[in-house]
Amino acid sequence: MTPVLPLVTSCLVDHFGRDAADIGPQSTFEKLEMDSLALVELLTILHSDHGLHIPEDFSALDADASLADAAAFIEAAQPQPAAS
Template sequence: MSGTTYDLLVELLATRFQVDRADISPDATFEDLDVDSLLLTELLLVVESELGVEISEDAASPQDTVRRAAELIEAQSAKAEK
């Protein structure tokens, strides 16, 4: 997992979705952060816009960790670069 992608997720969660930065960790699930499936979909759309990467709406679930989401985004970025 790249620090850059993880850092982007932390920044978006804290600034756009008002998640307390102190609660965010690589192993925190979106459920732990009170991010439901609708907010998660919105987060993924923002990431798509920021990074220019296409991510399926159902690619991540509230049970996934922030680390897992960062890895997913990186995998999609790598596919897009090919």
């Protein structure tokens, strides 16, 4: 599976116009001035453009969540490949 953090960073740069130099794993959504609507839009882009599974309940991701927190949350929600 592709690591999620680089995808989140890429989406923030490409779709939200954030400067890559201002984005790091410990950046919070609040620091990036992203409200709940922007977070929903980010999750929608990650789902539609990259095929990531996004749980319906993502209330754990609030303004204080870091990008590393968000990436770990999304990675944990991905289906595991079936054992052979």
